[in-house]
Amino acid sequence: MKRIVIIGAAGGYGAQNHSCQDAPEVIRSFDFLQQVEESGIPHHWDGIVHLRKKDADALSAVYELCLLISEKTANALKKGDFPIVIGGDHSCAIGTWSGVKSAIEGRLGLIWIDAHMDSNTYDTSPSLAIHGMPLACLLGYGEEKLTHISGAAPKLLPEDVCLIGVRSFEEGEARLLKELGVRIYFMEEIRQRGATEVMKEAVSVVKRKTTGFGISIDLDALDPMEEPGVGSPVPGGMLKDELSEALTQLRSDQEFLALEIVEYNPYLDSKFATAHAVSDLIAAIAP
Numbered sequence: 001m002k003r004i005v006i007i008g009a010a011g012g013y014g015a016q017n018h019s020c021q022d023a024p025e026v027i028r029s030f031d032f033l034q035q036v037e038e039s040g041i042p043h044h045w046d047g048i049v050h051l052r053k054k055d056a057d058a059l060s061a062v063y064e065l066c067l068l069i070s071e072k073t074a075n076a077l078k079k080g081d082f083p084i085v086i087g088g089d090h091s092c093a094i095g096t097w098s099g100v101k102s103a104i105e106g107r108l109g110l111i112w113i114d115a116h117m118d119s120n121t122y123d124t125s126p127s128l129a130i131h132g133m134p135l136a137c138l139l140g141y142g143e144e145k146l147t148h149i150s151g152a153a154p155k156l157l158p159e160d161v162c163l164i165g166v167r168s169f170e171e172g173e174a175r176l177l178k179e180l181g182v183r184i185y186f187m188e189e190i191r192q193r194g195a196t197e198v199m200k201e202a203v204s205v206v207k208r209k210t211t212g213f214g215i216s217i218d219l220d221a222l223d224p225m226e227e228p229g230v231g232s233p234v235p236g237g238m239l240k241d242e243l244s245e246a247l248t249q250l251r252s253d254q255e256f257l258a259l260e261i262v263e264y265n266p267y268l269d270s271k272f273a274t275a276h277a278v279s280d281l282i283a284a285i286a287p
């Protein structure tokens with residue numbers, strides 16, 4: 001196992017409610033890497049990226065933070081480390097994966113685990129919140145400022161991307177992904193086939209024509225009955241053990257380049273249940 005480098009992304013401007021920006025501090029203060037520690041895998045925090053000016057508009061704030069995060073993930077990969085980004089709202093994904101893409105030769109695959117599609121643009125989003133847009137940006141759609149961070153757009157090709165766990169979406173983003181032919185595993189399919197089998201197939205899709213792949217986990221993919229501490233809860237998600245079990249097949253996969261876990265809302269959590277989920281999901285991929 002490579003050395004794990006944890007990067008906190010204290011961003012909340014991508015959502016209407018900024019609560020997720022406090023997540024990295026809470027998670028860092030929580031003894032969440034105990035299981036990784038016990039397994040003897042080297043790891044360290046590479047700080048928490050904060051916004052320098054607090055009065056920025058959402059687009060400038062997300063841009064500034066994503067630029068800093070992209071530099072951090074790129075540096076970690078160049079050193080041969082395995083970066084884990086802890087959000088923050090999901091807009092940080094634009095930085096995480098732009099950085100990863102800039103550090104590799106060839107195509108990048110990505111598995112997007114989320115209750116939502118996060119594939120709106122300013123033209124299709126009812127809320128205009130940027131945490132509903134990061135996947136569209138990475139596919140080259142939306143604000144040029146965000147699509148071109150750390151290199152040319154697009155960062156991802158549609159055939160190298162899969163979504164898992166979707167159960168809430170808007171018409172415009174669904175149309176875009178359908179036109180592009182992106183593979184979406186809705187919750188119905190996970191209920192029928194099981195998370196492990198779906199993950200296995202998704203991994204084969206994102207590895208097919210790429211140099212390596214990453215996973216972006218929005219904690220709202222999990223069921224809010226079990227994990228209430230998320231930015232935008234939607235009933236009917238996966239259970240933590242179900243997703244953890246599915247992720248164990250990625251252990252020591254040399255093409256698995258980086259992980260991101262986002263949308264932890266410490267103010268909605270109950271007895272640190274969702275913070276524990278962050279820890280368990282990381283332990284699942286780190287033997």
Ligand SMILES: [Mn+2]
Nearest residue numbers: 090114118218
């Ligand atoms: Mn999301």
